Amino acid sequence: MKKATTIRKLITLSLCLMMCLSVFAPASVFAKCxxxxxxxxxxxxxxxxxxxxxxxxxxxxxxxxxxxxxxxxxHTYKHIYIKPTCNNRGWEGTMCKRCGYSVAEKSYPALGHNYKTTVYKGTCNTPGVTVKVCKRCGDKKSYSTGKALGHKWGKWQLVSINGGKARYSRTCSRCHKTKYKNN
Ligand SMILES: [Zn+2]
Ligand SMILES: [Zn+2]
Ligand SMILES: [Zn+2]
Ligand SMILES: [Zn+2]
Structure with a gap:
């Protein structure tokens, strides 16, 4: 019985020693991950x-x-159809949903613009303007045509006489602007 007690004491001592060591030694020496x-x-x-x-x-x-x-x-392909527009060609084929890699099978030429032309007449002061608007995409072009028309004056007409001075006027038959002068 006495021997057993001694052994138990020894074990306790060595356990204590190990614990003490583990406190002071780096963890990696003992704790293997x-x-x-x-x-x-x-x-x-x-x-x-x-x-x-x-x-x-x-x-x-x-x-x-x-x-x-x-x-x-x-690639994960899906069928794709890109309509042709006025400026860009269209195409049909397959395209990868993930990365966009595509293989064209059919090509459609660009359509070109389909303009509607409106001509605005010139006035006395401004030249005429031609406006072209694409019915499909709205692309707009305008350019002036010719020169301003200039006034279309009537004859000088006597308006009044005041203190021996005559006052005349003339009017543009197109825009109805009136000009005065004293004589
Ligand atoms: Zn680990
Ligand atoms: Zn892909
Ligand atoms: Zn267009
Ligand atoms: Zn005028």
């Missing part, structure tokens, strides 16, 4: 045409445990 909690870190994003690369990392100690690769995804 079991890499229980891991996360995947992406090194290279997977795309339609390129394999991805990742690595399994221990969250606790940061050790890279295993590299892994993700097989390239390949």
């Amino acid at each position: 079991s890499h229980k909690n891991t996360k995947l870190v992406v090194l290279k994003e997977v795309t339609c045409t390129r394999n991805g690369k990742c690595v399994k990392v221990c969250i606790k100690c940061g050790k890279n445990l295993k590299t892994c690769s993700v097989k390239k995804l390949g």
Whole structure:
């Protein structure tokens, strides 16, 4: 019985010694990481045409445990139809939903503008203007045509006589502007 007590005492002592040591020694000497909690870190994003690369990392100690690769995804095609416009050609074919890689199967030429032309007559002071507006896209062009018409004056007419001075006027038959002069 006495021997057993001594052994128990010895064990207790050595346990105490180990605990004391573990307090003072760096944790890594005793605590070996079991890499229980891991996360995947992406090194290279997977795309339609390129394999991805990742690595399994221990969250606790940061050790890279295993590299892994993700097989390239390949294109996922959908049918697409782009209408031709006045300026741009249209096309029909397939396009990858993910990366936009496209293969045209049919092409449609640009339509060109479809202008409606309106001519505004010139006035006494301003030249005529031709305005062209595309019925399809609204593209607008305008340019002046010719010169301002100038006034179309009537004859000088006597308006009044005041203190021996005569006052005359004349009027433009187009815009009805009236001009006066004393004589
Ligand atoms: Zn670890
Ligand atoms: Zn793709
Ligand atoms: Zn147009
Ligand atoms: Zn006029």
